[in-house]
Amino acid sequence: AAGVIQSPRHLIKEKRETATLKCYPIPRHDTVYWYQQGPGQDPQFLISFYEKMQSDKGSIPDRFSAQQFSDYHSELNMSSLELGDSALYFCASSSSLTGGNEKLFFGSGTQLSVL
């Protein structure tokens, strides 16, 4: 079965640079979520989209933005990167048609290292 696909798997950037992370949700899933996970931490919700519209916002810094495109893929744009942005970034998707839109299916994550 198709899973959530994220790219790239690893990304190394320097301070003040920008980064773009991509996510392709499971086909026919209508909700996409972005999470940030620091070492030894639980996943922190950043932002979500339902049917290409922003549906909820969590602890996403103003330097970050995200959008969902017509093909349902989503991108997380991160600017003015700081050392503290180094983390594992997960995308997840869910379907409002099955499981009450509450079962999260995570991608493999993007490991971002800011030097």
Added chain:
Amino acid sequence: GENVEQHPSTLSVQEGDSAVIKCTYSDSASNYFPWYKQELGKRPQLIIDIRSNVGEKKDQRIAVTLNKTAKHFSLHITETQPEDSAVYFCAARPPGYSSASKIIFGSGTRLSIRP
């Protein structure tokens, strides 16, 4: 808002023994409680979930119990195997929300199975 506390933070058990991880939540009206397993460097994966109208749910070697009065729920793994070694996250979702964006994660339990 909802707050989820998870104990213990680390747990080591002998292979074949049982493991129990406990979580408490603060919002008595929370109605959905999933458990995610995250192996080292991998994505979180939903392993079992329970709704507030059910007291216990079992799936092979794993089971979850919910005590609404005490506002706590537990994950039980029997006959532990080396592949059970991972970080386990409990979570709770407050009422009134249909998507997973409001799910609050616990801080995680690192389970190690000793051979």
